[in-house]
Amino acid sequence: MLHVWNTLHKKLEEFQPISDKVVGLYTCGPTVYNPATIANFRTYIFEDVLKRTLELFGYKVHHVLNITDVGHLVGDGDMGEDKVEREAAKTGASAWDIAKMYEERFVKDAERLNIELPEGKDRPHATDYISEQIALVQKLEENGFTYKTSDGIYFDTSKFKNYGKFSGQKMEEKEAGARVEINTEKRHPADFALWKFSQPNEKRQMEWESPWGVGFPGWHIECSAMSEKLLGQPFDIHCGGVDHIPVHHENEIAQSEAAFGKPLAKYWMHGEFLLVNGGRMGKSEGNAYTLDDLIAKGFDPLAYRYYCLGTHYRSKMNFTWEGLEGAQNALNNLRAAIRKLSTEGAVLPGIESFKSAIGSDLNTSSGLDVMWGLVKSGRGDIGPTLLEIDNVLGLGLDQYIGKKIEIPLEIKLLADQRLEVRKNKDWAKSDEIRDQIAEKGWTIEDKKDGYELTPRN
Numbered sequence: 275m276l277h278v279w280n281t282l283h284k285k286l287e288e289f290q291p292i293s294d295k296v297v298g299l300y301t302c303g304p305t306v307y308n309p310a311t312i313a314n315f316r317t318y319i320f321e322d323v324l325k326r327t328l329e330l331f332g333y334k335v336h337h338v339l340n341i342t343d344v345g346h347l348v349g350d351g352d353m354g355e356d357k358v359e360r361e362a363a364k365t366g367a368s369a370w371d372i373a374k375m376y377e378e379r380f381v382k383d384a385e386r387l388n389i390e391l392p393e394g395k396d397r398p399h400a401t402d403y404i405s406e407q408i409a410l411v412q413k414l415e416e417n418g419f420t421y422k423t424s425d426g427i428y429f430d431t432s433k434f435k436n437y438g439k440f441s442g443q444k445m446e447e448k449e450a451g452a453r454v455e456i457n458t459e460k461r462h463p464a465d466f467a468l469w470k471f472s473q474p475n476e477k478r479q480m481e482w483e484s485p486w487g488v489g490f491p492g493w494h495i496e497c498s499a500m501s502e503k504l505l506g507q508p509f510d511i512h513c514g515g516v517d518h519i520p521v522h523h524e525n526e527i528a529q530s531e532a533a534f535g536k537p538l539a540k541y542w543m544h545g546e547f548l549l550v551n552g553g554r555m556g557k558s559e560g561n562a563y564t565l566d567d568l569i570a571k572g573f574d575p576l577a578y579r580y581y582c583l584g585t586h587y588r589s590k591m592n593f594t595w596e597g598l599e600g601a602q603n604a605l606n607n608l609r610a611a612i613r614k615l616s617t618e619g620a621v622l623p624g625i626e627s628f629k630s631a632i633g634s635d636l637n638t639s640s641g642l643d644v645m646w647g648l649v650k651s652g653r654g655d656i657g658p659t660l661l662e663i664d665n666v667l668g669l670g671l672d673q674y675i676g677k678k679i680e681i682p683l684e685i686k687l688l689a690d691q692r693l694e695v696r697k698n699k700d701w702a703k704s705d706e707i708r709d710q711i712a713e714k715g716w717t718i719e720d721k722k723d724g725y726e727l728t729p730r731n
């Protein structure tokens with residue numbers, strides 16, 4: 275049985291899909307104007323584990339992840355520059371090239387983390403859905419939820435009676451939060467842009483004709499338009515990071531429900547934040563690490579995935595380099611321990627313990643415990659069960675189970691040379707060669723009649 279925490283009802287619920295055929299899953303994707311950080315990837319790893327868990331429980335999943343390539347402004351209050359356009363102006367590249375470049379980088383990083391991203395039409399771009407977004411704004415206009423200001427078409431939050439209910443914020447709190455940026459023409463501070471006009475003094479690269487004038491969509495409308503087109507409304511599960519609860523998701527719900535008069539999604543699941551040394555991860559703090567930063571320090575991307583699995587997705591996770599090193603060591607030990615196993619045979623009944631761990635609102639750390647329990651049992655027939663478990667955890671164990679280590683000639687020669695110097699009791703030279711071997715990514719252990727070499731990754 276699969277239980278999930280539903281942000282909408284603020285409780286743990288037994289998962290019951292809308293249709294018994296396919297589960298519709300929508301996860302808000304990246305705004306492609308800079309590299310995604312490891313914090314963003316914590317959320318995408320959680321969503322990937324969710325998708326894989328649904329599959330373990332026998333569901334087919336229709337997963338959609340959007341790419342925001344237009345309309346996400348620097349300021350939260352619908353003010354400021356468009357993030358993609360700003361990056362284009364700064365670098366001299368076109369806005370389209372910026373978006374393409376960072377999407378490619380996102381996809382590459384996701385692959386290195388074993389995140390199975392949707393492809394093709396299920397990874398839609400906001401710029402490919404302009405007419406659908408315009409149609410949705412027109413529907414909201416017909417239903418009486420919009421008004422026009424000098425800089426755009428806005429959603430009137432006071433007309434939507436459930437506004438604020440999702441995040442549990444009182445209207446006054448929301449308004450106080452939104453008042454930080456001054457947009458004097460808004461009727462209520464929490465109102466948000468559905469369509470923004472290009473300003474006479476700005477030359478945008480991405481802009482389109484609309485019934486209200488040339489401009490571009492507001493940030494939130496793309497998710498409402500694309501999810502309805504690709505998954506229908508309501509669909510089963512909508513995900514994102516917790517920062518989306520008070521604004522982005524509250525606004526998506528308002529737009530979609532005001533347009534179609536029915537719920538947007540049945541379940542909402544949100545991943546908690548990654549913190550660094552107990553605080554915010556940010557560019558100004560100098561700790562907005564990317565996957566490349568981790569790799570440059572010698573870590574395997576999958577060690578980061580392993581690290582994330584150790585903390586429940588609804589708990590804050592504090593990133594430290596020591597923590598990552600612990601995860602890397604655990605992963606190395608795991609890989610070394612499973613090489614001698616066979617992939618032949620049946621999945622053992624022990625898989626049920628894993629299902630009950632992961633089925634309990636994606637308890638990944640209990641899932642890891644179950645996996646380690648099997649590994650430490652010393653049984654030789656656990657290979658297929660580990661592979662089944664890894665279909666959810668995504669640690670790439672298929673590359674290690676039953677795979678002999680290929681030792682490069684250069685390493686073997688060093689190891690043999692070390693054996694010789696040890697016979698002559700030249701311990702200093704022996705240590706020196708061990709360090710050389712370590713630098714090349716291998717660990718050497720002395721055995722009764724020789725040595726054992728293990729790759730560090």
Ligand code: AMP
Nearest residue numbers: 304305313314316317514515546547548
């Ligand atoms: P963005 O590109 O800013 O829309 O963010 C991409 C995803 O990362 C969203 O689902 C955010 O909620 C999520 N996110 C942003 N900051 C963090 C963080 N510090 N920890 C975990 N997830 C985050």
Ligand code: ZN
Nearest residue numbers: 302303497522
């Ligand atoms: Zn969204």
